[in-house]
Amino acid sequence: MSKTILNFILLFLLLIPAQAVIFNNLILFNVAIPLVFIYLIIRLPMTVSVNAALTIGFITGLSVDIFSDTIGVNAMGCTLLAFVRRPVFHLYVSLDDQLGGQSPSISTMGSAAYMKYLITMTTFYCLTVFLIEAFQFFNLKMLVLRTVASSVFTFIAIYAIDSLSIRRRHEKKL
Amino acid sequence: MNELFNFFIRNSKWFIFAFYMVISCVLLAGDNPYQRHVFLTSANAVSATVYEASNNVTSYFNLRDINEDLNRRNAALEKEVIDLREQLARYREAGYTDTMVVDSGISHFDFIVAGVINNSVSKPYNYLTINKGTLDGVVPELGVIDQNGVVGIVSASAGHSARVLSLLNPNFRLSCKIKGSNNFGSLVWGGEDPEIALLEELPRHTVYQPGDTIVTSGFSTVFPEGLPVGIVLDDGKDHSENFFTLKIRLFADFTALSNVQVVINNRKDEIMAVEGSDIAQKKTR
Numbered sequence: 001m002s003k004t005i006l007n008f009i010l011l012f013l014l015l016i017p018a019q020a021v022i023f024n025n026l027i028l029f030n031v032a033i034p035l036v037f038i039y040l041i042i043r044l045p046m047t048v049s050v051n052a053a054l055t056i057g058f059i060t061g062l063s064v065d066i067f068s069d070t071i072g073v074n075a076m077g078c079t080l081l082a083f084v085r086r087p088v089f090h091l092y093v094s095l096d097d098q099l100g101g102q103s104p105s106i107s108t109m110g111s112a113a114y115m116k117y118l119i120t121m122t123t124f125y126c127l128t129v130f131l132i133e134a135f136q137f138f139n140l141k142m143l144v145l146r147t148v149a150s151s152v153f154t155f156i157a158i159y160a161i162d163s164l165s166i167r168r169r170h171e172k173k174l
Numbered sequence: 175m176n177e178l179f180n181f182f183i184r185n186s187k188w189f190i191f192a193f194y195m196v197i198s199c200v201l202l203a204g205d206n207p208y209q210r211h212v213f214l215t216s217a218n219a220v221s222a223t224v225y226e227a228s229n230n231v232t233s234y235f236n237l238r239d240i241n242e243d244l245n246r247r248n249a250a251l252e253k254e255v256i257d258l259r260e261q262l263a264r265y266r267e268a269g270y271t272d273t274m275v276v277d278s279g280i281s282h283f284d285f286i287v288a289g290v291i292n293n294s295v296s297k298p299y300n301y302l303t304i305n306k307g308t309l310d311g312v313v314p315e316l317g318v319i320d321q322n323g324v325v326g327i328v329s330a331s332a333g334h335s336a337r338v339l340s341l342l343n344p345n346f347r348l349s350c351k352i353k354g355s356n357n358f359g360s361l362v363w364g365g366e367d368p369e370i371a372l373l374e375e376l377p378r379h380t381v382y383q384p385g386d387t388i389v390t391s392g393f394s395t396v397f398p399e400g401l402p403v404g405i406v407l408d409d410g411k412d413h414s415e416n417f418f419t420l421k422i423r424l425f426a427d428f429t430a431l432s433n434v435q436v437v438i439n440n441r442k443d444e445i446m447a448v449e450g451s452d453i454a455q456k457k458t459r
Contacts, residue, residue: 021228050187058194072201079194132202
């Protein structure tokens with residue numbers, strides 16, 4: 001358990017500044033932005049209680065907000081994401097204790113279920129965030145475009161990070 | 175009471191969810207003091223440190239473009255400076271001719287104002303280049319002075335420029351005298367300091383004081399009589415010989431020449447003709 005917490009803290013300290021410094025600047029075609037930091041919430045083990053997940057989500061979102069000066073947007077988005085995490089997970093995996101204390105990943109969920117989980121979560125998050133931002137300036141075409149493009153971009157980015165960590169684990173085993 | 179607690183605990187996730195959502199909404203909603211709190215903006219210590227660290231790296235990425243911009247800007251400014259400088263030089267030349275006091279004794283001399291476009295003081299044989307040439311009436315063997323004193327003599331001239339043999343050149347000897355006496359000597363550059371020249375071949379009986387002014391003797395057709403050259407510093411050599419040498423501090427500041435005047439002697443031909451006839455007579459004799 002303590003190893004999981006340590007891992008999470010390390011990932012937090014790595015992803016939040018990376019989001020601020022690198023990913024926030026990787027805007028493609030003025031619409032697609034990789035919101036990679038939600039990987040923190042996606043990878044939370046299902047054994048973490050909903051209350052704890054909500055708190056973690058809120059803090060994560062607020063941290064990103066502070067860095068990117070979008071106060072409240074990501075905090076709300078991440079809180080929502082943490083809240084729907086378990087229901088989304090159960091859409092694709094019926095048994096809760098199938099994972100045990102492990103994080104959702106390809107190796108623990110199976111490739112197909114994990115992909116679906118990942119796509120749903122990223123799309124949900126992008127839609128939420130861009131909807132919140134749309135309260136200030138509404139443009140349906142832009143909203144759809146940004147949501148789709150950013151979801152795809154975020155999905156690819158997170159999948160890439162996943163592949164890196166999986167390969168590292170394989171190397172350790174060898 | 176117990177049931178109320180149970181209710182809260184059972185539905186705690188809803189309450190916590192609602193709590194965070196309310197906080198987010200407060201933060202989102204425009205006008206509130208939290209939004210302007212520096213801790214919640216990217217200006218706080220942590221994010222400022224992170225951004226500064228990243229800026230330390232990324233600031234190098236644009237250096238090529240920034241450099242190019244600066245170079246372009248630099249070139250534009252340099253061009254402007256040169257333009258302005260030329261304009262200034264033109265005005266200065268125009269003003270200079272007006273303020274120059276021409277002594278009645280040297281009125282048969284004409285002056286052409288010219289700008290110095292190249293100059294050297296540190297070589298063993300120094301020359302300077304001026305921006306007037308044959309088309310302006312500047313021909314070789316004309317004297318060049320500036321507001322302080324003698325500068326040199328024209329040695330070669332082209333259409334719009336001329337080369338001047340500087341006083342700081344051992345090939346140039348100038349006939350000079352101590353103001354107020356008629357003993358004359360030959361002035362030549364000392365060879366080291368651009369301010370110091372030597373007045374040689376002064377007769378032994380010459381009376382002088384350190385600080386006396388040295389002027390041109392007028393014994394040549396090049397310079398009019400009485401042009402200031404420098405002041406006596408002291409005598410370098412002993413007086414046992416029939417001739418002695420004085421150290422002279424030159425008036426003209428050769429390290430900062432900007433405008434000079436070319437002296438044209440209108441009676442040069444006349445004098446040359448007279449002197450020439452004298453020589454011719456000697457020859458025939």
